Amino acid sequence: MMLDSQRLITLLKGPDWYAHQSAKELLDILNQGKRKRYKSMSAMADRHIEIIMECFNHEDSIRILKTWLSTYRLPLNPDRLKTFEQFHNRVGKLAIQNAQSIRSY
Amino acid sequence: MNITVYSRNRLYETFTKWDVPRDFADPMANYLVYGYEPGGFFTSVLANDFFAAIQSSHPANTVEALKCLVGWIDNCMPPEAYSNYNRVSEWCRLPEGHRRAILEQRGLIYTEQEEIMLALREESTIEPILY
Numbered sequence: 001m002m003l004d005s006q007r008l009i010t011l012l013k014g015p016d017w018y019a020h021q022s023a024k025e026l027l028d029i030l031n032q033g034k035r036k037r038y039k040s041m042s043a044m045a046d047r048h049i050e051i052i053m054e055c056f057n058h059e060d061s062i063r064i065l066k067t068w069l070s071t072y073r074l075p076l077n078p079d080r081l082k083t084f085e086q087f088h089n090r091v092g093k094l095a096i097q098n099a100q101s102i103r104s105y
Numbered sequence: 106m107n108i109t110v111y112s113r114n115r116l117y118e119t120f121t122k123w124d125v126p127r128d129f130a131d132p133m134a135n136y137l138v139y140g141y142e143p144g145g146f147f148t149s150v151l152a153n154d155f156f157a158a159i160q161s162s163h164p165a166n167t168v169e170a171l172k173c174l175v176g177w178i179d180n181c182m183p184p185e186a187y188s189n190y191n192r193v194s195e196w197c198r199l200p201e202g203h204r205r206a207i208l209e210q211r212g213l214i215y216t217e218q219e220e221i222m223l224a225l226r227e228e229s230t231i232e233p234i235l236y
């Protein structure tokens with residue numbers, strides 16, 4: 001798991017870097033083999049989504065999520081994510097309308 | 106209401122299960138999703154008005170196709186959208202959000218959140234084939 005200082009450096013390196021590092025962190029949690037790994041992964045994804053929405057613009061936020069879903073194939077479930085409703089309200093329309101044209105990092 | 110190709114295919118899957126022909130499926134889908142008036146024949150079918158349905162039926166409509174449509178209506182269509190003329194006209198006047206919520210609850214289309222996930226995941230989807 002990333003330390004706060006590491007997270008800050010990752011954020012400073014830009015959205016593309018953050019997309020891959022956060023995805024790898026989520027994958028690590030998923031590959032731990034514990035019973036509640038989906039719950040832990042969702043909790044961590046919630047934390048990342050909060051940070052993403054605070055620090056990056058709408059397009060970057062969607063690109064990061066697309067990287068998680070299409071490149072790393074993370075099994076995220078919108079019903080398990082507490083922050084997804086907020087994400088949906090903020091960038092949902094943009095994401096649906098431009099899903100094909102927005103590229104992952 | 107805008108729905109993605111994922112939701113559209115999910116809705117059309119239900120028509121495939123019931124062997125509803127495309128000539129019947131398109132007006133039904135447009136009625137459910139966009140609230141378009143389905144036309145005299147389909148309005149009568151939805152309003153449970155046998156006489157008016159037969160009077161306004163196209164000669165090419167077959168009993169088999171009608172049986173399939175009725176099976177689909179009975180099993181898949183939200184009760185808010187059929188059974189009498191009032192309900193049909195009210196469905197057309199319903200705000201988009203309400204229509205969407207009912208269709209989502211009925212499992213005919215995906216929720217917007219699920220649509221976002223599917224679209225960003227670039228999930229492949231196959232358009233159902235209707236005869």
